[in-house]
Amino acid sequence: MHPQERLRHEAIVNDYYRNAAPRNTDDGWLLLPEVPDTQEMLRPLVSDDLRVPHNQIDGNWPSKYDHLTAQYEFLREESTFALRRAIGLMREHPHLSELDHRDISPGIGIYEKAFAVGIILCRRGLGVRMCFSTFRAGVKIDWITSKRLTTGSLVALSPASDKFQRKITIAVVGARTQELLNQTPPKVELFFPRPEETIFDPGEEYVFLEETSSFFEAMRHNMLSLQRMTREESPLQEYIVSPVSEELNTPLDLIDLSNQVECMSFIDREAGVHTVRVPDYVVQDPHMNLSFATDEDVDHQYDVVNRPMPKDAALLDESQMDALRQILTRELALIQGPPGTGKTHVSVMALRVMLHKMEEQRQRAGPGVIIPPLIVACQTNHALDQLLRHVAEFEPSFIRLGGRSADTGVVKKRTLFNVMEELKESSPGAVVDPPGFRFANASMARMEKEWKSALAPFDESRQEPGPMDEDVFTDHLSPQHIDSIKNSKFQSSDVTSGIPPIVRWLGQDVSLTTSNHNWPAEQEFGFEEFDQEEEEVDEATAEKAREDDKIEMLRGTYIPLLDRSVLMASSIKTLSAKEVKKILTSSKFSNLNKLPPHFRLGLYQYLVNNVKQKVVQKARALACRWAKEVQDRDRGNFTKKLQVLADAKVIGCTSTGFAKYRPMVYALKPRVVMVEEAGECLEANTMSMFLPSLQHLILVGDHQQLRPRAQKPTHNFKHWDISLFERLARNTVDFKMLAIQRRMPPEVRRLLWPIYGDKITDHECTLDRPPVPGLKDFKTYLFHHENHEAVDKFRSTYNQREAQLVVDFVNGLIGHGVKPEKITVLTFYNGQRRLLTQELKKVEGVLSGTRIKVVTVDSYQGEENDIIVLSLVRNNFINDVGFLKVANRVCVALSRARQGFFMFGNVKLLEEAGGDEWKQVVAILRGQGPVETQIVTGTRVINAE
Structure with missing residues (x-):
């Protein structure tokens, strides 16, 4: 990297931190420290719900400040309430x-x-x-x-x-x-x-x-970002904090784009000009290579703004091609991908087109022109690794931020840490330590001597475990006192060799308080x-x-x-400051060997306590200086890492990682950010991605599957479990929905009709899926029983009898030749998951030595398997179905199977208390085949063939 570029990055990072510092303001949340203090942690819990407002899910926020304030208050409460609750319990019952x-x-x-x-x-x-x-x-x-x-x-x-x-x-x-x-x-x-x-x-x-x-770490960096954003302006924030114009939502195909280059921004509504916001860099050159999305060669300079997308010979279906165009030509692009419709495939295709375009721009650009990397963010590490494995197939120059990759192949090699380590070996000097980084390291190295000196009285490595050396007390004892201790002998022995003077003076039986925990x-x-x-x-x-x-x-x-x-027996005299002063100023005790033995431990302990106070005071002063050097070094380290990141074409991170490394990403000035799993991402987390340089934000997800999780239940009632993706979709921001699914057989896909209606259809590849061995032509089945649930010590619901039915059913499937890895058992409750796992491990015979995947619904979004067995668990006298009533979870549970989907539960309870979705699901099942009401064991049904 050119030295001028390094200096530019260093200036941007320093400016980022300088502007992030609290300023004079009456707004309390802008002054709150990164980590809560004692006063905040002792705040009464009863006042919390009044502090956090309701999320504005219908319509836009009145101002950027109101929006950021509410997001911050929500995150602050989410990050502290559980620990504050625990503190309150301990204050009331400290010994429980x-x-x-x-x-x-x-x-x-x-x-x-x-x-x-x-x-x-x-x-x-x-x-x-x-x-x-x-x-x-x-x-x-x-x-x-x-x-x-x-x-x-x-x-x-x-x-x-x-x-x-x-x-x-x-x-x-x-x-x-x-x-x-x-x-x-x-x-x-x-x-x-x-x-x-x-x-x-x-x-x-x-x-x-x-x-x-x-988990505090997941929220602390986003809170810092929200504070910082009050002093930033992002071009895309107007979609969130001001009314969205009708012009923004007009489909591209209905707009005259002939003069689009001249009118790409909002124009006075009174002028009657309808337009669409296209990213500035696309306005400047709308030509892109779409050959990656077709099975025939097309114009490599295809005008994606002014020409209709190619329909014939496309490797994408029509809805996917529409989504691709939405991604490429909308500065705020929302893509909804229902289960099995290939949203990751579309995302990868779009990344490939955009990266090719960026490479063309690099080749055409003159010296000094910088094309920033493209940023991809995911909600989970697992999803990020999956996406980057796809990227690696066509773009080797990517870097993964964060070390929490479970990948053992190409993605692991491309973590920032590993890339920098490889550079150190292959190209020494390629990465230069910035001045701030070097100065901080040098200062910290010099401070190590001060640390060792300040902590010498506590330093275990300086001498054998034992009392403090008498020389430590020079601030309190006179030279005569110290000399008298050095000349001490045991009262009952003349042996002095190898025994420290302070021990001889105190007595042979002295022991330290920490000598034996x-x-x-x-x-x-x-x-x-x-x-x-x-x-x-x-x-x-x-x-x-x-x-x-x-x-x-x-x-x-x-x-x-x-x-x-030292351990102080009850017979030992504890001395006050007044008594110590009297002893040390008395000529009678200028020789401390004349001090009675039962006073010596008391005097020693008094001196130790005074030394401790001074050591702690010195150490805390050093700690404050150390913290300042750490801050300077962190800034320099970010600048150092930017030398590597600036050469990447793609940078991948989790949504939490984006906020954590935001100063670095900010300095790169990216113009394109793609967010996968956007429907699962808290709005506050997505907001940290609204950088001043951002021209193009792509949100890919499905708000009808899993939502974000608010840890505090009352926050869900205030709609804080609504993602930015869902909020924008609810508020008429135009989005494209993928419409053809390639995962489920039609019999399973029909179960999603209560959620998606007729908006998704089946690809022809789903029409000839083989039958499940042992179940004739049934692709779906609901086994009814009326065995009651219970609650475990974790307050999670389980159903013992249902678990046994599921185990018998799985046993029967494997007995008919189904491979264990082709079966996944799903449930809504961790208590049932634990029970099913235990019961499956007990089974002998055909299950011996095998492993069936047993997981909760919440952890299985984005996953699939040939056969899904769903344990519904709930069965009680009060008609409570719990999680089964949450449509987003139901959507995920119903949509994971490639070959067969089978449920165990109480049909009557589902129809009476499960809500409209379950009523319709049961009706669909009745239309496709019988709902078994006489089932005793799953194997009986399987063996019926």
């Missing part, structure tokens, strides 16, 4: 176990006997290593699979003596490596966002809390049940075994901390 709190705070984690045992002078931030006990969990914890203490989680610490009454310190989990967590006692490394509150005293005991139902026994506990999808556990286990410790580890000089306080 996790299980005692589970009904109110299901994700609570309580860790006691926590002590600081070391610090890590990490360039990412000052890490404090804490040891702790998990006794109050009441279970053994498998840290590989557990969601506890995830990096980026928010934790609240309080001295054990205070129990969250007045003193609360907020920290963020910096690293949770298996090496540390599997020690006895386990250890974790924390960042303290307010360096003046960093814990350094290794002798002070803490209790700390977490709440796993809310006596943790409560945990061996009698059983392992914690893991409330997570099994396929996620397996993926996480494999990934952690390979990469996690390497990624998580905080690298830097480690300084171990040891509390050199």
